[in-house]
Amino acid sequence: MHAHACFPGCCIYRIFYLFKSRTVRVVKTIKKNLKKYLRHKAGPEQISAVSRLIPRSVLLKTQRDNLIRQVRYCAEKSAYYREQFAEHGIDPLKVRGIEDLAAIETPNKAVVERPYDFVCCPPQIAFETTGTKGRNKKIFFTNGEVNRATSHIALSFTLYGLTPADRFVNSYNFSFWVPGVLHQKACEKFEAFCLPASKVAPAEIYDRLEFYKINVLMGYPSLLVRLTEMADANKRIPMKAVLCSSEPLPERLREYMQEVWGCKVYMGYGGTEYCGGAGGECVHQNGYHLNEMDQIVEIKDPDENGVGEILLTTLNRECMPLIRYNIGDLGRMTTERCKCGLPTARIMEIAGRRDEKATIGSMDFLPVKAFDELLGHVPQVTGDFQLKAYWEGRYQIMELFYESDAADQDQVQKAIVASMKEHSPDIYKNYMLDMYKFRMTCVPPRSLRGDNVKLNRWVDIRR
Ligand SMILES: [Zn+2]
Known part of the structure:
Protein backbone atom coordinates (compact mmCIF):
# COMPACT_ATOMS: atom_id res chain seq x y z
CA MET A 1 0.00 0.00 0.00
CA HIS A 2 1.15 3.44 -0.80
CA ALA A 3 1.03 5.72 2.17
CA HIS A 4 0.71 9.43 1.70
CA ALA A 5 3.48 11.48 3.25
CA CYS A 6 1.00 13.06 5.63
CA PHE A 7 -0.05 9.70 6.98
CA PRO A 8 3.07 7.66 7.61
CA GLY A 9 2.09 4.14 8.45
CA CYS A 10 -1.50 4.91 7.75
CA CYS A 11 -2.55 4.48 4.23
CA ILE A 12 -5.43 6.67 3.32
CA TYR A 13 -7.08 3.54 1.95
CA ARG A 14 -7.55 2.42 5.50
CA ILE A 15 -9.67 5.43 6.07
CA PHE A 16 -11.56 5.07 2.85
CA TYR A 17 -11.72 1.38 3.62
CA LEU A 18 -14.26 0.80 0.94
CA PHE A 19 -11.55 0.83 -1.66
CA LYS A 20 -10.71 -2.63 -0.46
CA SER A 21 -13.92 -3.84 -1.93
CA ARG A 22 -12.82 -6.44 -4.39
CA THR A 23 -15.70 -6.66 -6.77
CA VAL A 24 -16.76 -3.24 -7.82
CA ARG A 25 -14.94 -1.96 -10.83
CA VAL A 26 -15.65 1.66 -10.16
CA VAL A 27 -13.69 1.36 -6.95
CA LYS A 28 -10.55 0.53 -8.89
CA THR A 29 -10.88 3.73 -10.83
CA ILE A 30 -11.42 5.69 -7.67
CA LYS A 31 -8.43 4.05 -6.09
CA LYS A 32 -6.24 4.95 -9.03
CA ASN A 33 -7.43 8.53 -8.98
CA LEU A 34 -7.08 8.82 -5.27
CA LYS A 35 -3.51 7.67 -5.44
CA LYS A 36 -2.86 10.30 -8.07
CA TYR A 37 -4.53 12.99 -6.00
CA LEU A 38 -2.65 12.07 -2.90
CA ARG A 39 0.72 11.97 -4.59
CA HIS A 40 0.16 15.55 -5.40
CA LYS A 41 -1.50 17.36 -2.60
CA ALA A 42 -4.79 16.11 -1.32
CA GLY A 43 -7.06 18.88 -0.15
CA PRO A 44 -10.74 19.24 0.49
CA GLU A 45 -11.51 19.68 -3.21
CA GLN A 46 -9.69 16.54 -4.27
CA ILE A 47 -11.16 14.38 -1.56
CA SER A 48 -14.56 15.84 -2.28
CA ALA A 49 -14.19 15.10 -5.99
CA VAL A 50 -13.20 11.51 -5.31
CA SER A 51 -15.93 11.09 -2.71
CA ARG A 52 -18.61 12.00 -5.18
CA LEU A 53 -17.77 8.87 -7.13
CA ILE A 54 -18.28 6.53 -4.21
CA PRO A 55 -21.71 4.91 -4.07
CA ARG A 56 -23.09 4.52 -0.57
CA SER A 57 -23.80 0.89 -1.33
CA VAL A 58 -20.07 0.17 -1.52
CA LEU A 59 -19.57 1.71 1.88
CA LEU A 60 -22.43 -0.29 3.35
CA LYS A 61 -21.12 -3.53 1.92
CA THR A 62 -17.75 -3.03 3.57
CA GLN A 63 -19.48 -2.04 6.78
CA ARG A 64 -21.43 -5.29 6.70
CA ASP A 65 -18.30 -7.38 6.11
CA ASN A 66 -16.63 -5.66 9.04
CA LEU A 67 -19.64 -6.29 11.25
CA ILE A 68 -19.70 -10.00 10.44
CA ARG A 69 -16.04 -10.23 11.36
CA GLN A 70 -16.47 -8.22 14.57
CA VAL A 71 -19.40 -10.35 15.77
CA ARG A 72 -17.47 -13.57 15.23
CA TYR A 73 -14.52 -12.09 17.08
CA CYS A 74 -16.78 -11.16 20.02
CA ALA A 75 -18.23 -14.66 20.10
CA GLU A 76 -14.75 -16.03 20.40
CA LYS A 77 -13.14 -13.53 22.77
CA SER A 78 -15.68 -11.48 24.69
CA ALA A 79 -17.12 -13.09 27.82
CA TYR A 80 -19.88 -10.51 27.96
CA TYR A 81 -21.07 -10.96 24.38
CA ARG A 82 -20.77 -14.73 24.45
CA GLU A 83 -23.20 -14.60 27.32
CA GLN A 84 -25.46 -12.17 25.45
CA PHE A 85 -25.53 -14.26 22.27
CA ALA A 86 -26.49 -17.32 24.30
CA GLU A 87 -29.11 -15.48 26.30
CA HIS A 88 -30.82 -14.06 23.21
CA GLY A 89 -30.44 -17.17 21.09
CA ILE A 90 -28.23 -15.46 18.53
CA ASP A 91 -25.96 -17.64 16.43
CA PRO A 92 -22.99 -15.35 15.76
CA LEU A 93 -22.14 -17.29 12.60
CA LYS A 94 -25.52 -16.43 11.14
CA VAL A 95 -25.35 -12.70 11.76
CA ARG A 96 -25.43 -10.90 8.39
CA GLY A 97 -26.34 -7.40 9.45
CA ILE A 98 -27.04 -5.18 12.42
CA GLU A 99 -30.74 -6.14 12.17
CA ASP A 100 -29.81 -9.64 13.32
CA LEU A 101 -28.55 -8.17 16.58
CA ALA A 102 -31.73 -6.24 17.40
CA ALA A 103 -32.27 -8.24 20.59
CA ILE A 104 -29.06 -6.96 22.10
CA GLU A 105 -28.56 -3.58 23.66
CA THR A 106 -25.52 -2.98 25.83
CA PRO A 107 -26.32 -0.69 28.73
CA ASN A 108 -23.87 1.76 30.13
CA LYS A 109 -24.12 -0.02 33.44
CA ALA A 110 -22.63 -3.23 32.06
CA VAL A 111 -19.46 -1.42 31.01
CA VAL A 112 -19.21 0.36 34.37
CA GLU A 113 -19.70 -2.80 36.38
CA ARG A 114 -17.97 -5.48 34.34
CA PRO A 115 -15.36 -3.76 32.18
CA TYR A 116 -13.02 -6.74 32.08
CA ASP A 117 -15.72 -9.02 30.70
CA PHE A 118 -15.62 -6.90 27.55
CA VAL A 119 -11.87 -7.06 27.16
CA CYS A 120 -10.77 -9.46 24.41
CA CYS A 121 -6.99 -9.05 24.35
CA PRO A 122 -4.28 -7.50 26.53
CA PRO A 123 -5.02 -3.77 26.73
CA GLN A 124 -2.24 -1.29 26.09
CA ILE A 125 -3.97 1.94 27.03
CA ALA A 126 -7.15 3.04 28.80
CA PHE A 127 -9.20 6.18 28.78
CA GLU A 128 -11.98 7.13 31.12
CA THR A 129 -15.08 9.15 30.77
CA THR A 130 -14.75 11.89 33.35
CA GLY A 131 -17.38 12.09 35.98
CA THR A 132 -18.33 11.40 39.50
CA LYS A 133 -16.15 8.90 41.28
CA GLY A 134 -17.05 5.30 40.62
CA ARG A 135 -19.38 6.06 37.73
CA ASN A 136 -16.82 6.86 35.08
CA LYS A 137 -16.36 4.21 32.46
CA LYS A 138 -12.98 2.73 31.78
CA ILE A 139 -12.47 1.84 28.16
CA PHE A 140 -9.48 -0.21 27.05
CA PHE A 141 -7.67 -0.09 23.74
CA THR A 142 -4.64 -1.43 21.96
CA ASN A 143 -2.11 1.02 20.62
CA GLY A 144 -3.14 -0.03 17.12
CA GLU A 145 -6.69 1.11 17.76
CA VAL A 146 -5.56 4.46 19.06
CA ASN A 147 -3.25 4.80 16.08
CA ARG A 148 -6.10 4.15 13.73
CA ALA A 149 -8.32 6.68 15.47
CA THR A 150 -5.66 9.34 15.17
CA SER A 151 -5.50 8.72 11.42
CA HIS A 152 -9.09 9.83 11.17
CA ILE A 153 -8.34 13.05 12.97
CA ALA A 154 -5.33 13.59 10.71
CA LEU A 155 -7.55 12.99 7.70
CA SER A 156 -9.97 15.61 8.95
CA PHE A 157 -7.09 18.11 8.98
CA THR A 158 -6.68 17.48 5.27
CA LEU A 159 -10.41 17.91 4.75
CA TYR A 160 -10.15 21.34 6.35
CA GLY A 161 -7.37 22.31 3.97
CA LEU A 162 -4.67 22.24 6.64
CA THR A 163 -1.12 21.15 5.86
CA PRO A 164 1.91 19.98 7.85
CA ALA A 165 3.18 23.57 7.70
CA ASP A 166 0.36 24.65 10.01
CA ARG A 167 1.01 25.07 13.72
CA PHE A 168 -1.45 23.65 16.22
CA VAL A 169 -2.13 24.19 19.88
CA ASN A 170 -3.78 21.33 21.72
CA SER A 171 -5.74 22.56 24.73
CA TYR A 172 -7.60 19.32 25.34
CA ASN A 173 -7.32 17.66 28.70
CA PHE A 174 -4.70 14.90 28.94
CA SER A 175 -5.83 13.49 32.30
CA PHE A 176 -7.43 10.08 31.79
CA TRP A 177 -9.56 11.54 29.02
CA VAL A 178 -9.18 10.70 25.37
CA PRO A 179 -9.04 13.95 23.34
CA GLY A 180 -5.70 15.36 24.54
CA VAL A 181 -3.67 12.30 23.67
CA LEU A 182 -5.49 11.65 20.41
CA HIS A 183 -5.13 15.13 19.02
CA GLN A 184 -1.48 15.19 19.96
CA LYS A 185 -0.87 11.91 18.15
CA ALA A 186 -2.92 13.08 15.18
CA CYS A 187 -0.63 16.09 14.77
CA GLU A 188 2.37 13.82 15.07
CA LYS A 189 0.97 11.70 12.27
CA PHE A 190 0.20 14.80 10.26
CA GLU A 191 3.82 15.84 10.83
CA ALA A 192 2.76 19.27 12.00
CA PHE A 193 3.95 21.32 14.96
CA CYS A 194 1.66 20.89 17.96
CA LEU A 195 1.98 22.55 21.36
CA PRO A 196 0.55 20.30 24.09
CA ALA A 197 -1.03 22.93 26.32
CA SER A 198 -3.61 20.64 27.94
CA LYS A 199 -6.39 22.28 29.88
CA VAL A 200 -4.94 25.41 31.47
CA ALA A 201 -6.11 28.95 32.09
CA PRO A 202 -6.87 30.51 28.67
CA ALA A 203 -4.39 33.37 29.31
CA GLU A 204 -1.56 30.85 29.38
CA ILE A 205 -2.45 29.83 25.86
CA TYR A 206 -3.16 33.30 24.57
CA ASP A 207 0.25 34.54 25.71
CA ARG A 208 1.97 31.85 23.65
CA LEU A 209 0.03 32.09 20.40
CA GLU A 210 2.36 34.56 18.72
CA PHE A 211 5.60 33.13 20.02
CA TYR A 212 4.83 29.69 18.61
CA LYS A 213 3.16 31.13 15.49
CA ILE A 214 0.02 29.09 16.20
CA ASN A 215 -2.57 29.18 13.46
CA VAL A 216 -4.85 26.26 14.42
CA LEU A 217 -6.64 26.11 17.76
CA MET A 218 -7.91 22.81 19.14
CA GLY A 219 -9.88 22.42 22.34
CA TYR A 220 -13.18 22.60 24.16
CA PRO A 221 -15.61 25.32 23.21
CA SER A 222 -15.78 26.72 26.74
CA LEU A 223 -12.03 27.29 26.84
CA LEU A 224 -11.84 28.55 23.28
CA VAL A 225 -14.65 31.03 23.85
CA ARG A 226 -12.64 32.54 26.74
CA LEU A 227 -9.59 32.64 24.50
CA THR A 228 -11.65 34.34 21.81
CA GLU A 229 -12.73 37.04 24.23
CA MET A 230 -9.11 37.61 25.16
CA ALA A 231 -8.16 38.03 21.51
CA ASP A 232 -11.13 40.29 20.98
CA ALA A 233 -10.18 42.52 23.91
CA ASN A 234 -6.42 42.59 23.28
CA LYS A 235 -5.12 41.70 19.87
CA ARG A 236 -6.79 39.58 17.23
CA ILE A 237 -4.34 36.97 16.01
CA PRO A 238 -5.55 35.48 12.72
CA MET A 239 -6.04 31.70 12.65
CA LYS A 240 -6.51 29.25 9.79
CA ALA A 241 -8.98 27.02 11.58
CA VAL A 242 -10.46 26.38 14.99
CA LEU A 243 -11.33 22.76 15.79
CA CYS A 244 -13.43 21.92 18.77
CA SER A 245 -15.53 19.15 20.23
CA SER A 246 -16.90 17.60 23.42
CA GLU A 247 -19.36 20.32 24.33
CA PRO A 248 -22.28 22.04 22.67
CA LEU A 249 -21.39 25.26 20.88
CA PRO A 250 -24.32 27.54 20.15
CA GLU A 251 -24.35 28.89 16.59
CA ARG A 252 -24.08 32.53 17.70
CA LEU A 253 -20.88 31.73 19.60
CA ARG A 254 -19.48 29.93 16.60
CA GLU A 255 -20.15 33.05 14.53
CA TYR A 256 -18.46 35.23 17.13
CA MET A 257 -15.40 32.98 17.17
CA GLN A 258 -15.25 32.91 13.39
CA GLU A 259 -15.36 36.67 13.28
CA VAL A 260 -12.62 37.20 15.87
CA TRP A 261 -10.21 34.60 14.47
CA GLY A 262 -11.11 35.24 10.85
CA CYS A 263 -11.52 31.55 10.04
CA LYS A 264 -13.99 28.70 10.18
CA VAL A 265 -14.77 26.91 13.42
CA TYR A 266 -15.33 23.16 12.97
CA MET A 267 -17.07 20.93 15.45
CA GLY A 268 -16.48 17.25 16.05
CA TYR A 269 -18.56 14.68 17.85
CA GLY A 270 -16.98 11.90 19.82
CA GLY A 271 -16.39 10.29 23.17
CA THR A 272 -14.25 7.82 24.99
CA GLU A 273 -16.20 4.79 23.79
CA TYR A 274 -15.78 5.91 20.19
CA CYS A 275 -12.02 6.11 20.83
CA GLY A 276 -12.16 9.83 20.22
CA GLY A 277 -14.00 10.99 17.18
CA ALA A 278 -17.26 9.50 16.04
CA GLY A 279 -17.46 12.05 13.30
CA GLY A 280 -16.76 15.60 12.31
CA GLU A 281 -18.06 18.43 10.25
CA CYS A 282 -16.85 19.03 6.75
CA VAL A 283 -16.26 22.47 5.26
CA HIS A 284 -20.02 22.87 4.87
CA GLN A 285 -20.48 22.72 8.67
CA ASN A 286 -23.69 20.80 8.29
CA GLY A 287 -23.73 17.76 10.55
CA TYR A 288 -21.07 15.31 11.71
CA HIS A 289 -19.87 12.93 9.01
CA LEU A 290 -19.67 9.54 10.66
CA ASN A 291 -16.78 7.15 10.32
CA GLU A 292 -18.90 4.26 9.11
CA MET A 293 -16.01 1.96 8.35
CA ASP A 294 -15.24 1.56 12.02
CA GLN A 295 -18.65 1.89 13.58
CA ILE A 296 -22.35 1.56 13.03
CA VAL A 297 -24.36 4.30 14.63
CA GLU A 298 -28.10 3.77 15.06
CA ILE A 299 -30.85 5.98 16.40
CA LYS A 300 -33.06 3.94 18.67
CA ASP A 301 -36.82 4.53 18.57
CA PRO A 302 -36.65 7.96 16.92
CA ASP A 303 -39.44 10.40 17.79
CA GLU A 304 -41.39 12.38 15.18
CA ASN A 305 -38.35 14.65 14.69
CA GLY A 306 -36.05 11.70 14.20
CA VAL A 307 -34.38 12.15 17.60
CA GLY A 308 -33.56 9.07 19.62
CA GLU A 309 -30.88 7.44 21.72
CA ILE A 310 -27.62 6.76 19.95
CA LEU A 311 -26.42 3.15 19.80
CA LEU A 312 -22.83 2.41 18.86
CA THR A 313 -21.52 -0.82 17.36
CA THR A 314 -17.78 -0.97 16.82
CA LEU A 315 -16.52 -2.79 13.72
CA ASN A 316 -12.76 -2.99 13.98
CA ARG A 317 -11.99 -3.17 17.68
CA GLU A 318 -9.83 -5.88 19.09
CA CYS A 319 -9.56 -4.82 22.72
CA MET A 320 -13.05 -3.86 23.83
CA PRO A 321 -15.61 -4.24 21.05
CA LEU A 322 -19.09 -2.92 21.79
CA ILE A 323 -22.35 -4.04 20.21
CA ARG A 324 -25.35 -1.72 20.16
CA TYR A 325 -23.95 0.14 23.12
CA ASN A 326 -26.15 2.92 24.47
CA ILE A 327 -23.76 5.82 24.62
CA GLY A 328 -26.17 8.08 26.49
CA ASP A 329 -26.50 10.76 23.81
CA LEU A 330 -29.65 11.73 21.99
CA GLY A 331 -29.28 12.58 18.34
CA ARG A 332 -30.74 12.77 14.86
CA MET A 333 -29.18 11.23 11.77
CA THR A 334 -29.45 11.50 7.99
CA THR A 335 -28.09 9.45 5.09
CA GLU A 336 -28.77 12.21 2.58
CA ARG A 337 -25.62 12.97 0.59
CA CYS A 338 -23.85 16.09 1.82
CA LYS A 339 -22.81 18.88 -0.55
CA CYS A 340 -19.17 17.90 0.02
CA GLY A 341 -19.75 14.53 -1.61
CA LEU A 342 -18.69 12.27 1.25
CA PRO A 343 -20.99 9.23 1.14
CA THR A 344 -21.28 8.82 4.91
CA ALA A 345 -24.32 9.27 7.09
CA ARG A 346 -24.31 12.36 9.24
CA ILE A 347 -25.45 13.07 12.77
CA MET A 348 -27.31 16.31 12.32
CA GLU A 349 -27.57 17.28 15.95
CA ILE A 350 -26.80 16.01 19.37
CA ALA A 351 -30.00 16.77 21.17
CA GLY A 352 -28.79 16.27 24.71
CA ARG A 353 -28.02 13.53 27.14
CA ARG A 354 -30.11 10.84 28.59
CA ASP A 355 -29.63 10.11 32.31
CA GLU A 356 -29.08 13.72 33.39
CA LYS A 357 -25.53 13.60 32.22
CA ALA A 358 -24.12 16.94 31.20
CA THR A 359 -21.06 18.40 29.63
CA ILE A 360 -20.25 21.80 30.98
CA GLY A 361 -16.99 23.65 31.21
CA SER A 362 -15.26 20.93 29.18
CA MET A 363 -16.10 18.06 31.47
CA ASP A 364 -18.61 15.31 31.39
CA PHE A 365 -20.38 14.75 34.63
ZN1 LIG B 1 -20.03 17.21 4.07
Missing part, protein backbone atom coordinates in the same frame (compact mmCIF):
# COMPACT_ATOMS: atom_id res chain seq x y z
CA LEU A 366 -23.56 13.80 36.33
CA PRO A 367 -24.57 17.11 37.86
CA VAL A 368 -27.35 15.71 40.02
CA LYS A 369 -25.22 13.01 41.51
CA ALA A 370 -22.27 15.33 42.06
CA PHE A 371 -24.34 17.99 43.80
CA ASP A 372 -26.26 15.44 45.78
CA GLU A 373 -22.97 14.33 47.20
CA LEU A 374 -21.33 17.67 47.79
CA LEU A 375 -24.42 19.25 49.38
CA GLY A 376 -24.61 16.25 51.65
CA HIS A 377 -21.55 17.64 53.43
CA VAL A 378 -23.12 21.05 54.04
CA PRO A 379 -25.26 20.87 57.20
CA GLN A 380 -27.02 24.22 56.71
CA VAL A 381 -28.93 23.13 53.57
CA THR A 382 -31.93 20.81 53.25
CA GLY A 383 -30.40 18.75 50.44
CA ASP A 384 -33.11 19.56 47.91
CA PHE A 385 -31.75 21.60 45.06
CA GLN A 386 -32.18 22.52 41.46
CA LEU A 387 -29.33 23.10 39.03
CA LYS A 388 -29.91 25.16 35.95
CA ALA A 389 -27.46 25.42 33.05
CA TYR A 390 -27.91 28.23 30.58
CA TRP A 391 -26.00 30.70 28.45
CA GLU A 392 -25.75 34.33 29.41
CA GLY A 393 -23.96 36.24 26.70
CA ARG A 394 -20.82 34.22 26.12
CA TYR A 395 -20.81 32.51 29.46
CA GLN A 396 -22.26 29.22 30.46
CA ILE A 397 -23.96 29.67 33.77
CA MET A 398 -24.54 26.92 36.25
CA GLU A 399 -26.97 28.19 38.84
CA LEU A 400 -27.65 26.27 42.01
CA PHE A 401 -30.90 26.87 43.83
CA TYR A 402 -30.55 25.44 47.30
CA GLU A 403 -32.77 25.53 50.35
CA SER A 404 -31.61 27.00 53.62
CA ASP A 405 -32.94 29.17 56.43
CA ALA A 406 -29.58 29.97 57.98
CA ALA A 407 -29.13 33.65 58.86
CA ASP A 408 -25.69 34.01 57.32
CA GLN A 409 -25.93 32.94 53.68
CA ASP A 410 -22.36 34.04 52.92
CA GLN A 411 -21.24 31.39 55.33
CA VAL A 412 -23.44 28.74 53.69
CA GLN A 413 -22.17 29.57 50.22
CA LYS A 414 -18.58 29.41 51.39
CA ALA A 415 -19.33 25.98 52.83
CA ILE A 416 -20.81 24.85 49.49
CA VAL A 417 -17.71 25.97 47.57
CA ALA A 418 -15.46 24.35 50.17
CA SER A 419 -17.40 21.11 49.81
CA MET A 420 -17.13 21.33 46.04
CA LYS A 421 -13.39 21.75 46.35
CA GLU A 422 -13.11 18.73 48.59
CA HIS A 423 -15.68 16.35 47.11
CA SER A 424 -15.92 17.34 43.44
CA PRO A 425 -12.44 18.55 42.51
CA ASP A 426 -13.27 18.30 38.77
CA ILE A 427 -16.18 20.68 39.08
CA TYR A 428 -14.15 22.98 41.31
CA LYS A 429 -11.21 23.03 38.93
CA ASN A 430 -13.39 24.02 35.99
CA TYR A 431 -15.02 26.69 38.10
CA MET A 432 -11.62 28.10 39.07
CA LEU A 433 -10.50 28.05 35.44
CA ASP A 434 -13.47 30.24 34.59
CA MET A 435 -14.99 27.61 32.29
CA TYR A 436 -18.40 28.68 33.51
CA LYS A 437 -19.96 30.98 36.04
CA PHE A 438 -21.26 29.32 39.13
CA ARG A 439 -24.12 31.07 40.88
CA MET A 440 -25.89 30.22 44.08
CA THR A 441 -29.38 31.30 44.97
CA CYS A 442 -30.92 30.56 48.33
CA VAL A 443 -34.61 29.71 48.55
CA PRO A 444 -36.67 28.86 51.66
CA PRO A 445 -36.73 25.22 52.81
CA ARG A 446 -39.30 22.99 51.09
CA SER A 447 -40.04 25.59 48.44
CA LEU A 448 -38.42 23.70 45.56
CA ARG A 449 -40.48 20.58 46.05
CA GLY A 450 -44.17 21.21 46.50
CA ASP A 451 -46.33 18.36 47.79
CA ASN A 452 -46.18 15.28 45.59
CA VAL A 453 -44.20 17.07 42.94
CA LYS A 454 -41.19 15.34 41.56
CA LEU A 455 -38.35 17.78 41.81
CA ASN A 456 -36.56 18.27 38.53
CA ARG A 457 -33.06 18.70 39.83
CA TRP A 458 -31.28 19.32 36.53
CA VAL A 459 -32.55 21.82 34.01
CA ASP A 460 -30.39 22.28 30.93
CA ILE A 461 -31.61 25.13 28.75
CA ARG A 462 -28.36 25.76 26.94
CA ARG A 463 -29.84 25.33 23.49
